[in-house]
Amino acid sequence: MIRPASFVPSLHVPPSEDALLFLFEGGRLLLREDGTLPQGRLEDFPVDLVNPLGTLDGRPALAARLVGEVPGGHTLRPLRGTFGVLPEDLFGLAGYAGQVVEWDRTHRYCGACATPTRRNSHELSKVCPNCGLTVYPRVAPVVMVLITRGGGAERELLLARSPHFAPGVYSALAGFVEPSETLEDACRREVREEVGVEIGGPRYFASQPWPFPHSLMIAFTADYVSGDIVPQPGEIEDARWYRVTELPGLPAPFSLSRQLIDAVAGGK
Structure with missing residues (x-):
């Protein structure tokens, strides 16, 4: 599951009506009932842990955690099970999105002093405002x-x-x-x-x-x-x-x- 070559990572993605939305509940990805990826604005979905990913062929891509009921007309599928359902470029980007959301979920607090962490604005990392510990997505x-x-x-x-x-x-x-x-x-x-x-x-x-x-x-x-x-x-x-x-x-x-x-x- 490799990020597509046309993907440009960025922490600053403007809202868009055609944004690609990678919304996860655990290891499951939200798809429309026809197997396509949701698009639009995150405000239309019950989410938290919002993470701008970048752009794919110029289209904004965002990831987040689904925290409410599955919206009508949508379904949750295990990420592995989206192979052959999503196009190859979106399947690869979904793997990246899932890791970013899970990293965000598991690093809300500093592992050294338990202080709530803050996101860096210039790179994909979190920093502890108390002890200065910086954490990156785990590989x-x-x-x-x-x-x-x-x-x-x-x-x-x-x-x-x-x-x-x-x-x-x-x-x-x-x-x-x-x-x-x-x-x-x-x-x-x-x-x-x-x-x-x-x-x-x-x-x-x-x-x-x-x-x-x-x-x-x-x-x-x-x-x-x-x-x-x-x-x-x-x-x-x-x-x-x-x-x-x-x-x-x-x-x-x-x-x-x-x-x-x-x-x-x-x-x-």
């Missing part, structure tokens, strides 16, 4: 590793499934980067922890913002070196080798994990 780096062995039609991918995955879905391994850890070291540690095998030097593939809730996915490929698969209890429900010609159920097409698997399985 948590996550490494993703697709391990391969063999070649040609016999090439295999090590795929695993979390207990939280949809039934039958397998993906690449992934985990959060720890403090004072390089991305490459995080790859090796996560693979060792989750499936008990050793890998060669990770090779960068691509990255993707992932607003569930506030991650930056950083994908790598790596060659298998040694070890038998031993799934980590509580984290990995199952893990096994799959030939590239006989893959199991895979993540959604918009996810970086799916793009990584498709590229490697296709020989890229």
Whole structure:
């Protein structure tokens, strides 16, 4: 879920009758019943935590939290469920909007002294007027590793499934980067922890913002070196080798994990 190239961030967005409105209740986004995004003025909706986002192709975009009843003619949908419903540019911007609103909700008070925070006028941050602590929207780096062995039609991918995955879905391994850890070291540690095998030097593939809730996915490929698969209890429900010609159920097409698997399985 990447912000579209035509989006221009700004903290100062004038009211507009055609403004794009990203209104959230928890992790759900408000849409019209026909699946389109609400437009117009925020005054027409029961909201708080209003955050100007910027402009998309010249149109103002604003985010806020819905605090009252769902207006007639509208419905709430889980953000993930808007893939394929919203156009790709709006889907990407919705991910950004959801993270900004959640950051605003969870940083209304200073984490050091509990004083109400104030927004900065020149950047997307909040500052404590008492102790000076400045907080920015959280971004948590996550490494993703697709391990391969063999070649040609016999090439295999090590795929695993979390207990939280949809039934039958397998993906690449992934985990959060720890403090004072390089991305490459995080790859090796996560693979060792989750499936008990050793890998060669990770090779960068691509990255993707992932607003569930506030991650930056950083994908790598790596060659298998040694070890038998031993799934980590509580984290990995199952893990096994799959030939590239006989893959199991895979993540959604918009996810970086799916793009990584498709590229490697296709020989890229």
